[in-house]
Structure formats: C-alpha cells, structure tokens
Amino acid sequence: MSKFPRKLLWPCWSAVAVIDRNQLALYLHVPFCWQKCSYCDFYSRPAEPKIVRLYLNRLAEELKFRGPDWQKPVTSIYFGGGTPSLLSPAALDKILQVIRDNYRLAPNPEITLEVNPGDLQSQTVLDNWQELGINRISLGVQSLQQVELKLLGRSHSVSQARRSLAFLAKSEYNYNVDLISALPGQQAEDHLQNLVEILQYRPRHISCYNLQLEPGTPLAERMKQGLLPEISEEEDARGYQQTRQQLKKQNYQHYEISNFALPGFKCRHNLAYWEFRPYAGFGPAACSFNLRERRKNQASLRDYLADSPRNPEVPHEISRLDQQDLKAEYLFMGFRLLQGIDRRDFRSFFQQSLADCYSREIAGLKEEGLLAESGDKIYLTGRGLLLANHVFQAFL
Amino acid sequence: MSTGKIRNFCIIAHIDHGKSTLADRILEITHTIEDRKMQEQVLDNMDLERERGITIKAQAVSIDYKGYRLNLIDTPGHVDFSYEVSRSLAACEGALLVIDAAQGIEAQTVANIYLALEHDLEIIPVINKIDLPAADIPRVKEQLLERGIDPDEALLASAKEGTGVEEVLDAVIDRIPAPKAQRDGPLKALVFDSLYNSYQGVIAHIRVMTGSLSRGEEILLMASGKKYEVDEVGIFTPDMQPVSCLEAGEVGYLMAGIKNVRNCKVGDTITKISSRAAEPLPGYQDVKPMVFSGLYPTDNSDYEILQEALEKLQLNDAAFTFENETSAALGFGFRCGFLGLLHMEIVQERLEREFDLELIITAPSVVYRVTTTEGDTREIDNPAAFPEVNEIETITEPYVEATLDLPEDYIGSVMELCEKSRGNFQDMTYLDQDRVRLKYEMPMSEIITDFFNQLKSKSRGYATLDYEPLGYRKSDLVKLDILVNKERVDALSVIVHRDRAEEIGRDLINRLKDIIPRKMFTVPLQAAIGSNVVARENIKARKKDVLQKCYGGDVSRKRKLLEKQKEGKKRLKQVGDVEIPQEAFMAVLERGGSD
Numbered sequence: 003m004s005k006f007p008r009k010l011l012w013p014c015w016s017a018v019a020v021i022d023r024n025q026l027a028l029y030l031h032v033p034f035c036w037q038k039c040s041y042c043d044f045y046s047r048p049a050e051p052k053i054v055r056l057y058l059n060r061l062a063e064e065l066k067f068r069g070p071d072w073q074k075p076v077t078s079i080y081f082g083g084g085t086p087s088l089l090s091p092a093a094l095d096k097i098l099q100v101i102r103d104n105y106r107l108a109p110n111p112e113i114t115l116e117v118n119p120g121d122l123q124s125q126t127v128l129d130n131w132q133e134l135g136i137n138r139i140s141l142g143v144q145s146l147q148q149v150e151l152k153l154l155g156r157s158h159s160v161s162q163a164r165r166s167l168a169f170l171a172k173s174e175y176n177y178n179v180d181l182i183s184a185l186p187g188q189q190a191e192d193h194l195q196n197l198v199e200i201l202q203y204r205p206r207h208i209s210c211y212n213l214q215l216e217p218g219t220p221l222a223e224r225m226k227q228g229l230l231p232e233i234s235e236e237e238d239a240r241g242y243q244q245t246r247q248q249l250k251k252q253n254y255q256h257y258e259i260s261n262f263a264l265p266g267f268k269c270r271h272n273l274a275y276w277e278f279r280p281y282a283g284f285g286p287a288a289c290s291f292n293l294r295e296r297r298k299n300q301a302s303l304r305d306y307l308a309d310s311p312r313n314p315e316v317p318h319e320i321s322r323l324d325q326q327d328l329k330a331e332y333l334f335m336g337f338r339l340l341q342g343i344d345r346r347d348f349r350s351f352f353q354q355s356l357a358d359c360y361s362r363e364i365a366g367l368k369e370e371g372l373l374a375e376s377g378d379k380i381y382l383t384g385r386g387l388l389l390a391n392h393v394f395q396a397f398l
Numbered sequence: 399m400s401t402g403k404i405r406n407f408c409i410i411a412h413i414d415h416g417k418s419t420l421a422d423r424i425l426e427i428t429h430t431i432e433d434r435k436m437q438e439q440v441l442d443n444m445d446l447e448r449e450r451g452i453t454i455k456a457q458a459v460s461i462d463y464k465g466y467r468l469n470l471i472d473t474p475g476h477v478d479f480s481y482e483v484s485r486s487l488a489a490c491e492g493a494l495l496v497i498d499a500a501q502g503i504e505a506q507t508v509a510n511i512y513l514a515l516e517h518d519l520e521i522i523p524v525i526n527k528i529d530l531p532a533a534d535i536p537r538v539k540e541q542l543l544e545r546g547i548d549p550d551e552a553l554l555a556s557a558k559e560g561t562g563v564e565e566v567l568d569a570v571i572d573r574i575p576a577p578k579a580q581r582d583g584p585l586k587a588l589v590f591d592s593l594y595n596s597y598q599g600v601i602a603h604i605r606v607m608t609g610s611l612s613r614g615e616e617i618l619l620m621a622s623g624k625k626y627e628v629d630e631v632g633i634f635t636p637d638m639q640p641v642s643c644l645e646a647g648e649v650g651y652l653m654a655g656i657k658n659v660r661n662c663k664v665g666d667t668i669t670k671i672s673s674r675a676a677e678p679l680p681g682y683q684d685v686k687p688m689v690f691s692g693l694y695p696t697d698n699s700d701y702e703i704l705q706e707a708l709e710k711l712q713l714n715d716a717a718f719t720f721e722n723e724t725s726a727a728l729g730f731g732f733r734c735g736f737l738g739l740l741h742m743e744i745v746q747e748r749l750e751r752e753f754d755l756e757l758i759i760t761a762p763s764v765v766y767r768v769t770t771t772e773g774d775t776r777e778i779d780n781p782a783a784f785p786e787v788n789e790i791e792t793i794t795e796p797y798v799e800a801t802l803d804l805p806e807d808y809i810g811s812v813m814e815l816c817e818k819s820r821g822n823f824q825d826m827t828y829l830d831q832d833r834v835r836l837k838y839e840m841p842m843s844e845i846i847t848d849f850f851n852q853l854k855s856k857s858r859g860y861a862t863l864d865y866e867p868l869g870y871r872k873s874d875l876v877k878l879d880i881l882v883n884k885e886r887v888d889a890l891s892v893i894v895h896r897d898r899a900e901e902i903g904r905d906l907i908n909r910l911k912d913i914i915p916r917k918m919f920t921v922p923l924q925a926a927i928g929s930n931v932v933a934r935e936n937i938k939a940r941k942k943d944v945l946q947k948c949y950g951g952d953v954s955r956k957r958k959l960l961e962k963q964k965e966g967k968k969r970l971k972q973v974g975d976v977e978i979p980q981e982a983f984m985a986v987l988e989r990g991g992s993d
Contacts, residue, residue, distance in 0.1 A: 029950055044950075082950050214946040239941035259944060275951050289951045296954050321954060331953050334960065370918065390944040392918055395964040398957070 019346040019378065023293065025108065026074040027274035030061065030097060031285030032086040033303050036120070040155030040224075041182075043216035045287040045301040046084040057285075057303065058093055060310045062100045064284050067314035069104035071292075072282045076105050078112040078271035081136075087121035091130040098134060112270040114138040114178075120158035122166035128173055138269075139177040141166060141205075146196045150185055153230075154213075155220065171203040176267055178207035183241055185213050187231030190241035197245060201252055206267035210245055211260050212238060239388055259338045259387055276339050278332050278351070286316075295322040325352070329359060334394035337373075342381025356380070363396040399467050401647040402576045406605065408471045408486055410514060411496035412504040412862070416526040420496055420557035420566070421459075421472060427563055428463045430635065458591070458603050458649055459636040466571050469649035471590065471605075473510075478738030481685045482591070484513055485665045488681055489590045489605035489649065492520035492574030494566065495547070499525050499533035502833065503541045504803060504862045511545060520574045523552040524566055529559050541830055579646030584675040585609030585617075587644075587652075587668040592659045594714040600656035601638070603649075604668060607679060610645040611668070617654060620678040621666040626654035659716045685717050687735025688796070688867075689742060689846055690779035692723055692760035692889060693749075694731030696971055696980075700755060701730050707753040708732060711745060718745060725782065727887040727973045728758060733780060736762070739846055758971050760889045761986040764843045767794045767870055782888035784877045787928045794870040795893075796842040799824070802853070804861035806834045811856040819844035820873075820895060839868060843893065847987045878903050878932075881924040882914065885974045892986045904933040906986055913982045915967075916940045921976055 034049035034057075047053075079101060081094070094115070101107075115136045122128060122141070131139070143163045145151050151160060170177045179200050183193040193210075200208065213233070215222040224230050246256055254262040258276060261269065274281045282290045283299070286306040290297040300306060300317040309317070323331070329352060336343035348356045356364070364380065367373040372386035372393050386393055411417035425431045461468040473486040487493065493514045497503055503511075514521055525538050539549035553569060555562030591603035604611075611617070615628050632640040633650040644650045656662045664685075667678035695704045708720045719735035736742040742762060749755050765779045769791045778784060800821065804812055806828075813836065816823070821838035829835050845865060853861050878899050880890035890910075894902050903925030910923055914937055921937040945956055970977035 031950060212944065212946045235941045235943075242942060260946065275953065281951050283950055287950070287952075289953070291951065291953065298952065298954075323954075327954075327957065331957055334957070335953060372918075388942045388944065389918055389940060391960060391963060392943060394945070394960050398961050398964055 019344055020350045021277045021279065021344075021347050023279050023351075024074055025077045025274075025279060026072055026105075027078045027080065027271050027279065027281035028076055028101065028105065029080050029082060029271075029281060029283040029288055030086070031082055031283060031288040031299075032084040032089060033057070033286050034088055035083065035085045036088065036118070036157045038155065039157075040153070040221040041213055041216065041219055043219050044084070045303075047303055049085075049088050053303070053307075054089070054093070056307050056310075058089075058096060060307050060316070061097060061285055063310060063314050064316050065097070065100045066104050068282065068284070072280075073106055074280065075108035076101070076111055077108045078114070078274065080114045080116075080271040082116050084116075085118045085121070086115055087117040091134060094131075094136070095134050112138055114140055114269070114271055116140045116142065117166070118142055118158055119163040119166040122169060123162060125169055128169050128175070132173075132175070137176060139170060139175055140180060140207075140209075141170065141177060142180045143167070143200065144180060144182045145185075146199050147192065150182075150188070150192070150196075153185060153221070154182065167200070167203040167205075170205070176206045178209060178269065179203070179205045181208065181210045182213050183210055183245075184233050184238040186225060186233050188233075188237065188241075190237050190244055193241045194244055194248065197248060201248075207261070207263045207269060208249065208254065209261050210242075242388065257340055259340075259382075259390060276335050278335060294328075295320050297321075328352075330397045333360075333397045337380075337382055337386075337390065337393060340381060340387075342379045345378040345380070360397060367393055367396055399648070401579050401581070401645075403466050404469065404577055404647045405466060405492065405570050405574045406469045406471065406490045406577060406647070406649055407492040407494060407570055407574050408473050408490045409494045409496055410473065410507060410510045411526075412498070412501070412507045415496050415498040415501065415504075415507070416557045417472075417496050420494070420524070420526065420555070420563070421470065423557045423560055423563045424461065424470065424567065425459065425636070427560070427567070428461045428468075430459065430461050457636070458634050458651075460633040460649065463567055464571065467648075468567070468570055471649065478736075478741045480509075480513075481683055482664055483510060484517075484681065485588065485590045487514055487517045487519060488679070489588055490517070490519055491577055492522065492570065494570070495521050495523045496526050497523065497538050497541075499527045499535055499538055500530045502534070502538055502830070503545070508545065508803075509801070509864045511547075521547060522566070522569050522573055523547055523549070524555050524562075525552050526555050526557055528554050528561075529556040537830065544829070577647030579606070580608045581610060581646045583608045584673045585611055585668065585670045586675045586679055587611060588679050589619075589662055589664055589666045589668065592662045592664055592716065594659050598653055600653070600659055600662050602652045602654075602656070602662050602668070604644070604652050605649050606644050606646050608646050608675075609670070609673075610643055611652065611670075612643040613640075616671040617652075617668050618671050618674065619662055619666045619668055620675070621663060621682050621684075622661045624656070624661040625671060626656055629653045629655055658713055660712075663716045685737065687717060687719050687737060688842065689736045689738055689762045689764060690733055691736070691742060691762040692725060692728065692731050692758075692780065693720070693734050693746075694725065694728040694758040694760075694889075694971070696756040696758055698729050703753065704732065704749070704755055704757070707749055707755060708734070710753075711748060715745070717741065723780070725760075725889045727885075727889045727978075728760075728971060731758075735779070739850070758889075758980055758983060760983045761892060762846050763893065764796050764841075764846065766875070766893065768792075769794075781877055781891040781893045784891075784893070787876070792872055793875045794872050795875065797839055797868040797871045798842050798845060798865040799868050800838045800840050800845065800863060800865045802836045802838070802861055802863055803829060804834060804836070804857050806832050808857040808861060809834055809836070812836065812853065812861055815849070815852055815856055816840065819847075819849055840865075841871075841873065842867070876927050878906075879926045880906065880910070881922075881926060881931075882910075882978065883921045883974055883976050884924075886926075887973055887978070889983060890986065899927055900932040903927075907933045907935045909985045909988070910982055911935045911937055913985055914976060914978055915970070917976060919975075 033046045035046040113136050117139050144154055146160050148160050181196055249262045256262050257268055280292050286299055286303050287301040288299050297318050297320050305317050345356050374383045409417045457472040459470050471486050471489055473483045523542055525535055542549045553565050586607045587604040589602050589604055593601045611631055613628050618625050630640050630653045631644045632638050665682040669675040695701055712718055717737050720732045723731050723733040746759055763779055763781055765777050767775055768778055769775045770785055770789050771791050816838045821840040824837040827835045874896045875893050876896045876899050878892050878894050879886050907923045907925050918940055920939045923935045924931050925933040967977050970979045
C-alpha cells in the first residue's frame with residue numbers, strides 16, 4: 003500500500019496577484035556520487051556504505067531537530083545531489099518517514115528524485131520509487147552524444163540514458179529531463195539533435211541549462227589552458243532560440259529562462275526559489291530561506307557528521323539579508339519566470355511599491371528593450387531572456 | 399686608510415653575463431658578508447631588481463682584502479640609465495669587463511667600454527662562465543683584440559663555481575691604480591647615486607675626489623645650490639657603517655637631512671661652505687625624461703592617493719617627473735616623464751605594488767616640437783594635445799642612432815623591421831665572423847613602440863639594441879584618432895607617419911575590436927585623421943549572458959556571482975557607454991604585430 007497517492011493531479015498553476023507564501027519546500031542534499039563530473043563544483047564524495055549510514059542518521063537528526071522551526075505545509079520535497087538515486091529504497095523510505103513524522107505535509111506534495119540514468123536500468127527500480135511515493139523523477143541525461151558525455155565526465159553512457167528514458171516513457175511518471183547546452187565547440191545543431199531525440203520520449207518537463215564553467219573544476223581548467231574549443235555565444239544564442247521554437251511547437255510552455263513544461267507540469271519545488279517562497283534544505287551544503295535570512299549548511303560531509311550525536315544542530319552559517327539584498331534577490335529570481343513579477347506581490351511582500359524602489363532602473367531596461375510591462379506584470383522580453391544578467395545587475 | 403691602499407672599481411657587463419654573481423662571489427670570498435646572510439645577488443636590493451635580474455639603482459660596497467680597501471661600485475645595466483652609469487664610472491679608476499664566454503661581447507657592453515675608456519679607467523677583462531659547454535674563449539679574445547683590448551690580459555673565471563675569483567681580486571689590486579687624490583685642498587665629492595627613505599631622508603652615495611668630509615661640517619651642493627649640515631658619513635660594508643671622516647679617494651655615503659633627491663642629484667658636486675671649490679666636477683647633466691605617458695586611476699576617487707604616491711616616488715627618483723593632466727576620456731590624471739620604457743615599467747609596477755593602485759597608463763610618447771602657422775614652436779608630449787591639422791606648419795621629432803648587434807642570419811628580418819620603423823640605414827660592420835653591427839638613424843618614437851620585443855623575436859633573442867640621441871628632425875607626422883562608439887577617445891590618439899597612418903589605424907582597430915569587451919549593443923570603432931576616417935570595424939553586440947542553474951536554492955551565491963560580474967565591469971575605465979581595459983591603451987604600441 004502506497005503511503006502517498008500514486009498519481010498526482012494538481013490544478014494548473016495560474017498567475018495570481020499575490021503569491022501564497024504560507025507553504026514550504028523541502029530540499030534534501032545527498033552528497034554522494036559515483037564519479038565527479040568535470041563541470042561540477044557542488045559538494046559530493048564517493049558513496050562508502052559506512053559513511054552513507056552515518057549520513058542518513060545525521061540527516062534524520064537534522065530533520066527532527068529543525069522541524070519545529072518549519073511548520074508551514076510542505077508542498078514539495080526534492081532529493082537533489084550529488085546522486086540521490088544511489089540511495090537504496092530503504093534509505094529513501096527512512097528519510098520520508100522522518101519527514102512525515104516531523105513536518106506538516108500538504109495534500110499531494112510533489113516528491114522529486116534526481117536520478118542518474120545509470121541508476122535506472124530496470125522497471126523494478128522505478129516501481130520501488132513509485133511505491134515510496136516519489137512522484138516525480140528528474141533524469142540527468144545532459145546529452146545523448148557519447149563525445150559530449152565524456153567531455154562532461156558523466157558516469158553514464160548514451161545507451162543507459164536511452165534505456166532509462168524508455169522505462170520512464172512507458173510509465174505514467176511525471177518526469178523531467180536535464181540537458182546541458184553551450185558545450186565547448188558545440189554547434190546549435192548538436193544541441194537540437196539531443197532535444198529532438200528527447201522529445202520522442204515525451205517528458206513532462208525539460209530543463210535546458212547552459213554549461214556553467216565553475217572556476218577550479220577540471221573542465222574550467224582545461225578551457226583556461228586553451229585545450230578545448232571556445233564556447234560560442236552566437237551558437238548558444240542561436241541554439242536557445244531554436245530550442246524555444248521547437249518546444250513551443252510541441253506544446254511545451256516556456257515558463258522559466260531554462261525550463262519548459264507540458265501544461266500542468268511545472269516544477270513546483272523549483273518555483274519556490276523563483277517565487278521567493280520559503281524553503282528548508284537539509285544535508286551538507288544545503289540552503290534554507292525563511293523570507294528574512296538565508297542559512298547554508300557547511301559543505302563538507304566531515305563537518306556535517308562531526309558533532310553527532312552530542313549536538314543535534316549541524317554546522318551552518320546564517321546570513322541575515324537587508325532589505326536591499328532581499329529586493330535584489332526577489333527581482334533576479336522573479337524575473338527568471340517568463341510571466342515576470344507582479345507589482346502587487348512586490349508591494350505586499352516589501353510594503354513598498356516597485357516604482358518607489360526601482361522606477362529609474364525599470365524605465366532604463368524598458369528603453370533598452372530588455373523588460374516589458376503589461377498591467378501589473380513586468381517581465382523579460384525575448385531579448386531580455388538572452389541578456390538577463392544585464393537586467394539582474396541593474397537591481398544589485 | 400692611505401690613498402695608496404684604496405682601489406675604486408666597477409663591473410661592466412651585459413645583462414645575464416654574470417655581473418651580480420661575480421659580485422656575490424667577491425663578497426663571499428672576502429668574508430664581507432657572512433655566508434648565512436648571503437642572499438643571491440646581494441647588491442640588487444630592490445625586489446624588482448632581483449626579479450628582473452637587473453640593477454636599477456647603483457649600489458656600492460667597501461671590501462677589505464689583503465690590507466687593501468676595495469670599493470666596488472655596481473652600475474645600472476640598462477640603456478635608460480646611461481647617465482647614471484657614466485657617473486658611477488667617474489667615481490672609479492678601473493673596471494672589470496665581464497664577458498659571457500658563450501655569448502661574447504654585446505652591443506651595450508661595447509658602449510660601456512667606450513664610456514670607461516673615456517673616463518680613463520683601467521679595464522680588466524674577465525671572461526666568465528668558462529664552465530659552460532658553449533664557452534668559446536678564443537672567440538671572445540678575438541673580439542677583445544678588435545676593440546683594442548689586449549686579450550692576454552683577460553682573466554678566466556666561473557663566478558658560478560667560484561673559479562678565478564681570487565685572481566680577479568688580485569688583479570684589481572695590481573692593475574687598477576690607486577686614486578690620484580689630494581687630501582688637502584677644498585672638498586669635491588661626486589654624488590654617484592642618491593636614494594631616499596622615509597626614516598633617514600636622502601642617502602647620497604659619494605666619491606671624495608679632493609679634500610675630506612666629516613660629520614657636522616656645512617656643505618653646499620653646487621648644482622642645486624642647496625646647503626646642509628652633515629649628520630653622518632660612512633661606508634657600505636655593505637650595511638651602512640658610520641665613520642668619522644671620508645677622505646679623498648674614498649667611497650661612502652652622506653646623510654644631511656636632505657628631504658628630496660632633487661636637491662642632491664646624481665652627478666652633483668659636494669663642497670664645503672667654509673672652503674668652497676672654485677669649480678664643480680665635470681660631467682653634471684640635468685637628466686630630462688625622454689618618454690611621457692598619462693597615468694590615470696581606474697577609479698576616479700583614487701586620484702589623490704595617486705598624487706601622493708607619485709610625490710613619494712619622486713622623492714627617490716630625480717629623473718621622474720609628473721604634472722596634472724586632464725583627459726576628456728579618462729578624467730583627472732597625471733602626465734609623467736620617464737627616461738625610457740624600462741623606467742616607465744618600473745614606476746608603474748612600484749605604484750601598483752607599493753601603493754596598491756589600479757592604473758590606466760596611456761601609450762608612451764616622445765616630445766614633439768610643433769611649429770604652428772602662427773610661427774611659434776611648442777613642445778608637445780601628449781598626442782591628445784596636438785594642434786589641429788591646419789594650425790601645424792612643421793613637426794620635428796627626436797631621432798636616435800640605434801646600434802644593433804646580431805648574428806648575421808637575422809640581418810634580413812632585422813633590417814626589414816628597421817625599415818618599417820622608419821630607420822635610415824647608416825652602416826653595417828662585421829664584429830667577427832658571424833656577428834654583425836647595424837647602425838640606423840631612427841625616430842625615438844619608433845623605439846618606444848614594441849620595437850625591442852619585435853627585435854628580440856625576429857632574432858630569437860640574439861640581437862641587442864643601444865641608442866643615443868641625435869637631436870630633432872622634421873617628419874611628416876599626423877595624429878591618428880580612435881573613435882569608440884563615435885566618440886573620440888583622446889587617450890588613444892597616437893602620432894604616426896602619414897604614409898603608414900592607414901595601415902596602423904586598420905591594425906589597431908582590428909586589435910581593439912578583440913580587447914574592448916562586448917556590449918549590449920554594437921559598438922563602432924573608427925580610426926581617423928582629422929575628420930577623415932581611415933579604418934572602421936564593429937565590436938559585435940553581446941548575444942547571450944544568463945546565469946544558469948541555481949543548485950539547491952543557493953540564491954546568495956548567485957547574487958555574489960552577479961555582483962562580481964558587475965564589479966568586473968567597474969574595474970575597467972568607463973568611457974561614455976563603453977568600458978575600456980588597460981590593454982587597449984597599450985595596443986597602440988604594437989605596430990603590425992600580426993606578421
């Protein structure tokens with residue numbers, strides 16, 4: 003008997019004037035990987051069984067200890083990583099049980115598991131996850147070309163990716179596929195080829211992120227040494243436009259700079275970040291936001307485990323945001339959504355009108371053709387989507 | 399110490415021929431410095447000098463050896479500082495001529511040999527680095543003979559391994575004459591270097607020629623006309639060690655509460671107020687900067703800090719000048735004068751290192767003399783300040799005689815470079831079987847572009863360059879303006895020969911196109927002479943600039959990334975709507991670097 007409803011049907015999310023922030027998104031960071039990807043600077047380490055056990059105990063402790071601070075209804079749970087799909091079903095079940103025992107769950111919460119294609123090579127695995135109540139899969143395909151996967155240092159192969167896509171397509175799962183574009187030397191057509199093949203599997207949701215060169219990662223180092231062809235801004239822009247067109251034709255809604263969904267399948271969890279809703283993160287390096295301050299757990303697993311079980315609190319840093327920082331973050335997260343931000347929501351959140359704070363900046367960006375306005379909504383134009391950093395920086 | 403037991407000498411050598419290493423060995427062997435205090439190349443005590451392996455300021459040290467007092471005066475090794483070299487030589491009776499056994503005698507060394515001979519110095523040739531497999535002693539001896547130096551007198555040494563160093567010291571005693579010095583008579587002391595530090599004020603390095611000098615005496619600097627009371631005299635061991643009196647023939651230092659090196663310039667003569675010398679020592683020159691460029695703080699609010707920094711630097715560098723300058727593009731800054739490019743680089747590095755300033759430095763310029771249609775002549779050291787084309791009657795520019803020594807294999811490409819740099823060929827002589835000397839008359843302005851770098855690259859590093867001023871000559875010059883986004887950027891203007899203006903303009907625009915960061919809009923770049931556009935290009939607009947995934951809600955990290963990107967733009971100089979990086983202002987130096 004499933005502890006969570008197997009199928010999810012939530013109402014198609016509609017643009018409301020003021021966002022309901024009386025809800026909570028939970029993030030669980032699983033800091034283990036089979037191997038480190040060449041572009042990734044997020045915290046992870048090899049999954050030794052003993053360490054994983056310690057981690058699970060510590061995570062349970064943290065969830066219990068911090069529960070009383072976060073008593074809003076939980077509308078989404080997200081297992082991110084790292085590679086959460088390398089946790090056993092029993093481990094995932096244990097975490098979910100602790101959550102159920104210590105947090106208030108809203109009806110039908112979205113529960114997402116990030117999955118490495120290599121971990122989804124049988125129907126049984128998928129059935130197990132479904133049994134646990136996991137109702138959304140985010141599959142890290144990244145590319146369907148072996149050369150590109152190798153460049154990215156991914157542990158899975160193209161055939162593994164196809165196999166896992168096939169299982170998902172056959173199932174009734176709500177699932178997302180992650181693709182990475184703007185690789186060194188990549189032409190717009192290479193990326194399009196990936197996309198066209200992915201579309202045959204009809205995922206409910208597609209994320210197309212640009213490769214981000216994080217300083218210090220092996221890929222960034224190789225770029226710096228000039229060992230790889232350049233990443234062309236022109237190709238990137240061309241690929242992006244073609245991606246938008248292609249997905250629009252296939253009925254996907256472009257709802258965030260890098261995210262596309264079939265009607266009714268936006269990612270509820272990620273919307274919490276963009277809509278400036280509260281979220282609580284658990285595990286090393288996980289971040290939390292309670293609308294006033296941000297908390298970041300220390301990144302290293304060693305530190306995370308160190309004080310257990312004497313001290314239930316895990317090492318972390320708190321930064322209290324002043325109004326200026328809050329406004330800047332509100333805007334650059336909010337503008338990522340294609341529907342933009344709503345003046346009424348800004349006013350209700352900050353008790354100040356947007357015009358009082360930023361009328362000059364907004365007028366300038368409209369002049370430059372980067373922002374547009376319609377009623378109470380202000381949003382990025384097509385050009386603004388391509389040059390979003392320029393818009394974001396105006397509010398810093 | 400009696401005059402007969404004193405030897406004053408210097409070391410002449412080309413860069414990397416082992417001058418500093420030989421000096422180090424001499425200090426070691428004579429126990430002037432304890433081994434544990436020994437730092438490689440002790441005499442070069444500025445960080446910059448040690449890093450670049452060159453001596454910028456002269457240094458001196460007194461060595462006691464076999465009952466003699468040997469005063470070693472180190473000399474700067476770069477053409478920018480040839481006047482300072484000449485003053486150091488004037489303080490000596492002899493010179494060690496150090497020659498790399500593998501490299502042979504280089505152009506610059508030859509210039510210094512002639513300088514040494516002019517000062518009647520006894521020259522002791524030392525063939526160094528004889529341990530190198532490529533050492534060719536017979537060839538070096540032949541070169542010596544060609545320059546009128548008896549090769550049989552040459553000593554063989556390997557300063558690195560310590561061989562032959564004692565023989566060198568013995569030769570200093572045996573061959574270099576004791577100073578011919580009158581101990582009585584009015585004081586004449588030569589300032590051969592002048593350093594400032596904030597604790598002790600100016601420390602003058604001096605050689606007493608006649609008379610004597612003690613603490614408490616009142617002195618007059620004959621060129622500057624300033625008077626002081628002596629606080630301390632002493633010798634370098636190499637630390638400063640006070641003595642009661644410096645006598646004729648001796649080398650040491652003087653402190654007298656002097657607050658600025660300008661009041662105690664290299665080459666000045668010190669005498670006593672009580673018994674004044676009738677005439678100063680010969681050879682004093684008021685050295686004038688040859689090369690000028692604009693210095694601007696990247697952040698305009700640093701203007702005052704920069705001014706203070708320049709004032710401090712000037713305390714220690716009499717050849718460096720600066721005055722206020724305003725640029726339409728760059729705002730408030732300073733026009734600074736330098737002896738040459740190396741001097742300029744040194745000043746720039748010191749400002750950035752010691753004062754932590756971010757600077758924009760415009761391309762160096764020589765001083766042009768422009769006669770206007772009105773008939774008056776103006777000296778102009780800034781291309782931006784050139785009169786309009788129709789106001790100019792004639793322009794003259796400083797010329798130099800360039801001496802280039804190189805292996806004959808590179809004659810073709812080096813001559814081509816010289817022609818392109820508006821050189822007039824004068825002479826070619828064979829120094830030996832495969833080494834050639836070229837003489838060209840060239841505009842100084844061409845030398846201060848990247849001529850030296852190109853010379854090195856075209857000769858695989860084997861060519862050397864030395865030059866001497868020849869005076870002003872008339873040239874058909876024009877001002878080439880650069881327009882960024884249709885606005886003239888005065889700090890990018892450059893004076894070029896009319897025949898090459900178009901080519902240089904095209905090349906420059908082409909390089910600026912890649913240096914200036916892309917904007918949200920297309921930025922036109924133009925090169926123009928007056929209102930006549932000779933070249934144009936566009937900097938393409940940015941196509942895509944979007945921060946990506948926000949892993950696990952780490953929003954603050956994203957904010958910091960955005961802030962950093964925004965900050966990065968601020969560090970560049972904002973000119974109109976476009977940010978221009980430092981590189982752009984130096985791009986004008988590289989002429990036709992594409993070939």
